[in-house]
Amino acid sequence: MYTNKIKELSEKYYDRVVKLRHQFHMHPETAFEEIETAKTIENELNKLEIQVTSNVGQTGVVGLIRGKYPGKTVLLRADMDALNINEEVDIPYKSKIPGKMHACGHDGHTAGLLGTAMILNDIKHSLHGNIKLVFQPAEEDDGGAKLMIDEGVLENPHVDAAFGCHLWGGVHKGKIEVKHGPLMASPDKFIFKVIGRGGHGAMPHISVDPISIAVQAINSMQTIVSRRINPLEPAVVTFGSIHGGENHNVIPNEVEVTGTIRTFNQKLRKWIPEVMESILKGITEMQGASYEYKYIEHFPALINDNETTDFAAESLSKIVGKENVSEALQPNMGGEDFAFFAQEVPASFFLVGIAEDRPVMHHNPKFAWSDEVLLITSQALAQVAVDYLNEHK
CATH class of the missing domain: 3.30.70.360 (Alpha-Beta Plaits)
Structure with a gap:
């Protein structure tokens, strides 16, 4: 019911989302230093007249979209932090900060979730329930998710389910991988x-x-x-x-x-x-x-909830087609502090493909991906949120 509208709105806001991604990419900030990134997020949410809470978990930002009708609350999460790596990619929006770059796709996560906010804000008058938009600091090392949880991000209103995604160099562009059970170590x-x-x-x-x-x-x-x-x-x-x-x-x-x-x-x-x-x-x-x-000890292992992942796979197929949503064959030994959310509420974390001719290496000075992926990211998060709220209205 909502898929065509979600895609239409994502196209409408695409140019703005790309500009935001480029801005984040040119001005990378590492763990708990995401001050300017957070300010930009706050400004964008304020323009949309979305309720904003700042300085959650030090530099984190939370936006709350309230639907017209009562219902459940779903959390969507993006991480904001960059890495201490000197960029070697020759692009117009190359990092302006020597020794720092977005070498893992978090600029896309943040811009993509802002795109999702724009989409959901436009259709909130038909939604049952609430969406929490969580822009989290310090995923790469310190575990900003735990700090945000400790400061109450899962309450007021209480979160019933959580979803997140990662741009992934081992998955082809246009495809999405889900994983039941263990995903990251x-x-x-x-x-x-x-x-x-x-x-x-x-x-x-x-x-x-x-x-x-x-x-x-x-x-x-x-x-x-x-x-x-x-x-x-x-x-x-x-x-x-x-x-x-x-x-x-x-x-x-x-x-x-x-x-x-x-x-x-x-x-x-x-x-x-x-x-x-x-x-x-x-x-x-x-x-x-x-x-x-x-x-x-850093993060726990990221274990996806099976029922929530079944739901996510069905919802994501509306965006990229059922043939383009597949189960990851194996878990990944990388770490992801979304695991803290998954310990507290039913949650599912999925991988959005960015590879074209060959796999893309994360945490590498030549890490790069196409802006077009932002469309899928924004659409995917919006679709799972809308479907979850409608199913539980």
């Missing part, structure tokens, strides 16, 4: 130090070499996944950095190692860091060194 972080005793490189016997000890620890920890976890249970332990020493002929006092642990299973999420520390403790004690170990 918990992206936790670890940091450990091996503390030895520095000395002259020519006299290792009177030193305690933290480099060789760190290497032994890393090699042993690599067997946790390969030898101590069921091969059918997804898990990743990746070492991302190792720092120690400054001269070729000096044994340093300490070495610092950082990395990430990715799991879907909450028991494994707790068990892996415990085993890592036990390995580190044993090797350092055996070699006469000491250690420091820190494990930082």
Whole structure:
């Protein structure tokens, strides 16, 4: 019933949405620094006379569209933050901030949800219920979703379901992937130090070499996944950095190692860091060194609600056609803090394709995608919101 109107309105507002995307792209802001981005969002929502709440979760913005008739409340979410990457794409709207760029598509998420706001605001007089438009900070690292939830974004009015999407380089443009159950892993972080005793490189016997000890620890920890976890249970332990020493002929006092642990299973999420520390403790004690170990939990795994995902797939097929909506074959070991919303209310997160000739690599200085995808993003979020409210009126 609403699909043709949604598509018509998305075309009407397309040029404005593209301009907004370009503005966000040229002025990227990283976690909890999204001040100008938030101001632009507030201005756009105010122009539409949508109720706005600012500074939720520090820099987050919430818009509330109230339908003419009573009903449920659906939450639509977009993340706003950029990355500390220097852009290498030659486009007219290239980042103007050295060392920062939208290398993951969040500029499209934000502009796309503003497009959805424009669409839904035009048809609110026929809607039963409310739509919360959540523009969230700090998805890339700090988990702004949790802060917004803690500050009450799911209440007043109470949220009954949540939907979100991600522009995705592994899905072809014009297609959408949904996923029942696990979609993305918990992206936790670890940091450990091996503390030895520095000395002259020519006299290792009177030193305690933290480099060789760190290497032994890393090699042993690599067997946790390969030898101590069921091969059918997804898990990743990746070492991302190792720092120690400054001269070729000096044994340093300490070495610092950082990395990430990715799991879907909450028991494994707790068990892996415990085993890592036990390995580190044993090797350092055996070699006469000491250690420091820190494990930082970021987001939980993103688990889509099956019934809500069934609903989303049916709704999304109205926008791109049933033949262009498919089930993701496997979950992804990336992380996504929309998981916090999915823990609290029935939720579904889907992937909107941006790939054309070849897959697009996220978090890459050459990350790029076509503005045309904004149409699908705005239409898709509007359609799931309208269908959800109508089904539950």
